[in-house]
Amino acid sequence: MERVGRREKNGEIAAALRVSERSVERWRRAWRERGDVGVLSRGSPGRPRLGPEQMDRLERRLERGPLAHRWADQRWTPARVVVATARPADHRA
Numbered sequence: 001m002e003r004v005g006r007r008e009k010n011g012e013i014a015a016a017l018r019v020s021e022r023s024v025e026r027w028r029r030a031w032r033e034r035g036d037v038g039v040l041s042r043g044s045p046g047r048p049r050l051g052p053e054q055m056d057r058l059e060r061r062l063e064r065g066p067l068a069h070r071w072a073d074q075r076w077t078p079a080r081v082v083v084a085t086a087r088p089a090d091h092r093a
Helices: 010-017 021-039 052-064 078-086
Strands: none
Touching: 010 021, 052 078
């Protein structure tokens, strides 16, 4: 908000912070309407989509590591997590 206070342009702020100009516009409006409280983080906007049992199962599968799921390296990617989540409970990998 220091940049907004210095009257920097939305495009300059967006480029520096690697966000969209639209986000900067929303922040600027919230700051103008509600001050510092208006731009405080509200945390993650989403709720977990997995239930407690599904989350436990996923954690167990992730703890085994990608090699146990027959991937060639030890990297977890979002796509791999989706595959690990979607596999039936009786799947060995």
